[in-house]
Amino acid sequence: MKTLIAVLTVLSVIIAFWYAACLPMNIKGVLTEAERAGAEVTPAGAKERRDLGEFGLVLDNRFAIPATWAQDRPRLPAPHQVAQELWKTTGAMVLKGKMMSKRSLFYHGWVTLSATLLGFAIGTGLGILLAVGIVHSRVMDMSVMPWAIVSQTIPIIALAPMIIVVLYSVGVQGILPKAVISAYLSFFPVVVGMVKGLRSPDGMQLDLLRTYNASTNQGFWKLRLPASMPYLFASLKIGIAASLVGAIVGELPTGAVAGLGARLLGGSYYGQTVQIWSALFAAAILAACLVALLGLIERSVLKRMGMGA
């Protein structure tokens, strides 16, 4: 109960701040529209107002305050506008039986999600394989790890168009290029986490296996792999969020017509800020659901392994 109150308090502070921020962000646009509609605005004339402080304008024109939360194309849409747009493009579509129509965020979300999941699967698989190699071979540790680190220093936004162009030139298109970008972002946390996890058994544990004359293989399956599970799940949670970012970024340079990235891009072309914000929130909600799902899987796996005390 106490935590609930605390959580709600933080949430309401954020929302209050957001509404307040809408005033100075939108006031100039609102006043221009109001003046055009024949209202008395101080000072008159958009040119006079251009260099004035936003806060002063709000105070001088209090009648315009409600309008800053109800513009068609505000600089900063108010929370309820974003919420309405979200509902219009999700729940309302479902009620009308058009869940997978081109205007529905479920449709765009699914396009992005499918690339995310494919990329996440590729990235996770690759990451685990690389980690196993790195842990067992000194040569791989020294030759692969630096490249893995370097790969993450290149801004993905710079690399994504090239990946798409290169793959397109060899005839690969559709979901796969997006998945590749998504995998590119998600393999790294898995490599780092799994290397740490596979190396987590201490000297005593390894000595013990030595006294049993256990093979490297047995050591891997019976000790290293189970010991790495908590590390793996921590990495997967980071990895899946990175995958989603990768899939969205992969949609931007292609001018894709479907996907959350396409919604962001379309919104910015046409100044549809409400659409941009609702796509952003859809992405955030999707990421939160994916991470929460992994958390549930983690809990049940570790519990079945006897580690979820």
Place this chain on the structure above:
Amino acid sequence: MNIETTTQADATNAVVEARNLDLVFPTNDGPVQALKDVNLTINKGDFVSFIGPSGCGKTTFLRVMAALEQPTGGEITVNGMTPDEARRERAYGYVFQASGLYPWRNIARNIKLPLEIMGYSKAEQEKRVNEVLELVELSGFGGKYPWQLSGGMQQRASIARALAFDADILLMDEPFGALDEIVRDHLNEQLLKLWARTNKTIGFVTHSIPEAVYLSTKIVVMSPRPGRITDVIESPLPKERPLDIRDSPEFIEIAHRVREGLRAGHSDD
């Protein structure tokens, strides 16, 4: 491996024979002599304690026996073989200071770990787990996870794990070092019973004088820098030892001799 030593070992019933054993660790501060000129014979069925201050090489010697460290000089045989050959033959069970139980396996499956690795059949695994659980008085705890057990019980489970595959030699590196005195007394008593029932050869590292005297048939007193043996005491105590034997004059006398040995080792550093 020379044949002469092998025959000699068989003739004298020796399980472990160390001759002029040296071990030097290279460290950043220069070489450290962990063992110097160590000579020791451990016979079958002996309970040998190694006692001494930290850095005296008692753990190192145990690890050399188990082929976890390589000596840099001298020679050592275990069952007439090199330690590494003995390790491949799975000649010993090793118990560490921490129980090292896998948190993702329950006690029964922890004990099965060496059995799985060594390829015992499922039925045989089951049978042996029950046997050793009974030996360490943990019957009925096979389904529990390590975190559900007290420290003393966890250590008993790790001893059961070391016993499960019938190694003749049990090497124990301060197995009760992290436990409180009351639990330790109890486990010492149990260990003696277990030793009497199984007739294993036990190497036991400790830095508690009463523990060493109470348990051992042979007490090896060691001193540091360089790690070496300063005294080997054959205990005249009977094999049957109730806890109150520790108040007997013989016990106190041996304990005194151990203390003297430890002090002598300290005076020259």
